[in-house]
Amino acid sequence: MFREFVDTLAFKELTPERFDEAASKLFIELVQSDVAVEVAEGIIGDLRSKVVGQRIQRGRSVKEFLESELRATLQEVFERAGWIDLEKLAMEQARQKGVFKVIFLGPNGHGKTTTIGKLSYRFSKKGLRVLIAAADTFRAGAIEQVSQIASLAGAGVFSMGYGADPAAVAYEAVERARRGGYNVVMIDTAGRMHTKKNLMDEMKKIIRVVEPDFKIFVGDALTGNDAVEMARSFHSEVGIDGSIVSKFDADVKGGVVVSLVYVTGRPVLYVGTGQRLEDLEPFDYKSFIDSVLSF
Numbered sequence: 251m252f253r254e255f256v257d258t259l260a261f262k263e264l265t266p267e268r269f270d271e272a273a274s275k276l277f278i279e280l281v282q283s284d285v286a287v288e289v290a291e292g293i294i295g296d297l298r299s300k301v302v303g304q305r306i307q308r309g310r311s312v313k314e315f316l317e318s319e320l321r322a323t324l325q326e327v328f329e330r331a332g333w334i335d336l337e338k339l340a341m342e343q344a345r346q347k348g349v350f351k352v353i354f355l356g357p358n359g360h361g362k363t364t365t366i367g368k369l370s371y372r373f374s375k376k377g378l379r380v381l382i383a384a385a386d387t388f389r390a391g392a393i394e395q396v397s398q399i400a401s402l403a404g405a406g407v408f409s410m411g412y413g414a415d416p417a418a419v420a421y422e423a424v425e426r427a428r429r430g431g432y433n434v435v436m437i438d439t440a441g442r443m444h445t446k447k448n449l450m451d452e453m454k455k456i457i458r459v460v461e462p463d464f465k466i467f468v469g470d471a472l473t474g475n476d477a478v479e480m481a482r483s484f485h486s487e488v489g490i491d492g493s494i495v496s497k498f499d500a501d502v503k504g505g506v507v508v509s510l511v512y513v514t515g516r517p518v519l520y521v522g523t524g525q526r527l528e529d530l531e532p533f534d535y536k537s538f539i540d541s542v543l544s545f
């Protein structure tokens with residue numbers, strides 16, 4: 251009895267009402283940080299089922315308690331997804347299998363080609379020989395853009411011209427890489443087709459033919475929900491292994507990273523921080539969480 255009495259003085263229970271009142275502000279702050287609405291709802295829902303009914307020390311505000319629990323919840327989202335050192339993986343697999351095959355997926359204009367250039371540049375600096383497969387045979391100018399970026403990044407290019415079957419381009423590029431002593435093939439794909447079904451069918455075909463070792467989704471930090479929607483489609487149709495978020499240098503809060511990881515359960519590996527080849531940084535979720543939760 252006495253213990254119960256002391257407990258009542260020392261602790262207050264987090265009732266559903268108290269939670270909902272405080273959590274509505276956290277929800278708004280997540281959305282203002284560019285986290286997609288449905289993801290913010292999901293995260294607050296996860297938080298709710300974790301903390302409602304818990305006892306909080308009387309001296310501590312509910313807000314402060316929830317902020318620290320939200321931090322832990324976000325950390326869990328990132329930890330569940332894990333992190334992969336792509337450069338290390340590429341080196342190991344290139345050593346074991348001869349050629350490490352990576353395919354890049356994502357909506358057009360989100361930065362796939364630029365990101366491939368940046369990654370090729372990083373890989374080349376580590377001594378890996380990279381061949382880029384120009385499998386976007388659809389968009390005018392795509393092949394010239396890949397060729398230009400590849401020459402700056404110190405990578406080779408394989409192309410079969412516009413209108414060629416993207417799966418054939420990717421397949422031949424891998425063959426060329428094996429014969430030419432390349433260690434890595436990066437496959438640039440088209441971002442837009444007449445319908446989403448066409449696009450997915452094309453991706454499935456390339457993946458069936460080439461059996462890539464790694465599938466990367468490239469999403470633009472500025473587009474928020476659009477990138478998240480596309481990532482979900484790609485993930486459910488072909489399965490992605492990780493994402494890269496471009497345009498992180500633009501004035502964004504970066505919540506799209508949380509959305510991508512939450513929706514796909516796969517890590518964000520790098521963020522693009524500018525238009526130059528050097529502007530790609532490994533993503534560090536701990537300092538990122540600090541910046542998102544800077545309230």
Ligand SMILES: Nc1nc2c(ncn2[C@@H]2O[C@H](COP(=O)(O)OP(=O)(O)OP(=O)(O)O)[C@@H](O)[C@H]2O)c(=O)[nH]1
Nearest residue numbers: 358359360361362363364441496497522523524525
């Ligand atoms: N500021 C900034 N711009 C970027 C970044 N990544 C890409 N861009 C720019 O975004 C634009 C689109 O990039 P692309 O690489 O052409 O996009 P894509 O996804 O290959 O486009 P499609 O080939 O049409 O599918 C270009 O002007 C890039 O310079 C980045 O991290 N920061």
